[in-house]
Amino acid sequence: MNDIERLAVGLAAIGRPAYINLGRTADLPAERTVDAMRQSTWDVLDAAYADQIRWVDTARSYGRAEEFLGEWLAERGHEDVTVSSKWGYTYVGDWRMDAPVHEVKEHSLERFETQYGETRRILGEHLAVYQVHSLTADSPLFGDHPLQAALAGLAADGVRVGFSTSGPRQADTVLKAFELEVDGHRVFTAVQSTWNVLEPSAGEALRQAHDEAGALVMVKEPLANGRLAVQPPEEIRKMADRHEVGADAVALAAALSQAWADKVLLGAASSGQLRSNVAALSLSLGEEQLNELATLATEPERYWAERSALPWM
Numbered sequence: 001m002n003d004i005e006r007l008a009v010g011l012a013a014i015g016r017p018a019y020i021n022l023g024r025t026a027d028l029p030a031e032r033t034v035d036a037m038r039q040s041t042w043d044v045l046d047a048a049y050a051d052q053i054r055w056v057d058t059a060r061s062y063g064r065a066e067e068f069l070g071e072w073l074a075e076r077g078h079e080d081v082t083v084s085s086k087w088g089y090t091y092v093g094d095w096r097m098d099a100p101v102h103e104v105k106e107h108s109l110e111r112f113e114t115q116y117g118e119t120r121r122i123l124g125e126h127l128a129v130y131q132v133h134s135l136t137a138d139s140p141l142f143g144d145h146p147l148q149a150a151l152a153g154l155a156a157d158g159v160r161v162g163f164s165t166s167g168p169r170q171a172d173t174v175l176k177a178f179e180l181e182v183d184g185h186r187v188f189t190a191v192q193s194t195w196n197v198l199e200p201s202a203g204e205a206l207r208q209a210h211d212e213a214g215a216l217v218m219v220k221e222p223l224a225n226g227r228l229a230v231q232p233p234e235e236i237r238k239m240a241d242r243h244e245v246g247a248d249a250v251a252l253a254a255a256l257s258q259a260w261a262d263k264v265l266l267g268a269a270s271s272g273q274l275r276s277n278v279a280a281l282s283l284s285l286g287e288e289q290l291n292e293l294a295t296l297a298t299e300p301e302r303y304w305a306e307r308s309a310l311p312w313m
Contacts, residue, residue: 003256003281008055008084009048009274010220010265014041015058015065018097020310022226027270034064034095040270041068046076047271051278055082057192057218057265059133060115061089061103070122083126084192084218086164087115088133102312107132107139109147116154129190129216130154131162137172142180152182162190164220168300170194171205178213192218195261196228197236197254197293199303210260218263222255223248224303225310226267233296239289245279252280254293 013021017032029036045056058065066085073081088107093099119127132141132151141147151161165173170193180187191209193202199221209215223229228236232247240247255264268274285293 004052005054006256006262006264007053007278007281008057008218008263008265009044009053010267011041011056011058011065011069012062013267013269014044015068016063016091016093016102017095018093018099018102018312020225020307020312021267021269022310023230023273024226024269025313027273032097038064038068038071041065042072043271044268044274045069045072047274048266049076049078049081051274053266054080055084055263057084057220057263059086059089060119061086061091061133063091063093063095066119066122070124073123073126081126082128083123084129084131084162084190085119085123085127086131086133087112087119088135090115097313099312105134107135107141107144107147109144109150112147112150120157127159129160129162131164131190131192133164134166135163135173135177136165136167137169137176142176148180148182148187152185152187160189160216161187162192162216162218163188164192165202166194166304168201168304170202170300174202174205174209178209178215186213188215189213190216190218192220192265194221195219195255195258196222196224197251197296198224198228198298199300200294200297201300203258203260206258207260210262216262217260218265219255219258219261220265221267222264223251223267225307235292235296239292243283245283246276248273248276249279249283250285250293252277253283253285254290256280257285257290
């Protein structure tokens with residue numbers, strides 16, 4: 001797999017008017033109407049396709065992201081685009097910037113069946129991976145055998161079953177989830193976790209998932225929800241200046257340097273941001289540079305507390 005094939009476009013920041021990513025406001029329409037955000041999404045997807053990126057990641061809770069993507073696929077006629085999506089959260093923001101609650105989580109059989117049907121109708125055969133959204137080690141899913149059986153049944157539709165993780169115990173969740181079996185077969189064959197130079201704590205668990213369980217591993221939030229691009233540590237800024245790229249490219253190059261990372265998600269809000277992100281492919285960070293970046297790691301509890309404090313805007 002070459003490096004461009006390891007990049008994927010994530011639609012969390014452009015499928016709805018409000019999100020927690022920093023550095024997106026200036027790149028989005030002044031009026032974030034449905035039509036305007038649809039066009040922004042299409043612009044990013046067009047730019048990604050032109051750059052040979054053929055994987056898109058979305059979710060039922062990303063506002064109208066699945067709808068925007070499905071319309072784009074139908075309009076452009078691209079048959080070579082692979083899609084991963086997620087279920088478990090419902091978008092309840094009513095397309096408002098100031099909504100008191102933007103999404104509601106429920107890992108139940110009923111929610112899965114409803115959302116899988118919705119996703120399938122919108123994305124059709126492009127859907128290759130369906131993920132439990134933000135699985136945690138204490139999720140009721142681990143004791144829900146009918147839900148586990150339903151998930152395992154997706155293989156009959158040619159869909160891989162995965163899960164995404166969030167929070168300071170990501171590693172625990174990854175290890176626990178890959179022990180789950182139905183009829184002697186692993187339920188999960190894919191995982192999507194947060195990994196970046198500030199929060200690399202899931203790295204070893206993800207390596208095990210990749211090397212020992214043979215799982216597809218996707219890295220989300222490699223820019224720490226924009227923090228590493230907008231407010232980069234001095235070490236990243238200086239490294240970016242030396243390579244004549246943006247801080248985002250350095251942070252993404254660090255994620256791409258992880259051999260277990262099959263896909264690294266780009267959360268670009270515009271074609272310009274996407275071009276800046278793709279510059280990461282021109283970097284080859286050496287051991288000394290990677291060791292320097294490793295010193296930026298923070299305690300997971302602190303990282304996730306700071307992430308939780310980011311405003312929806």
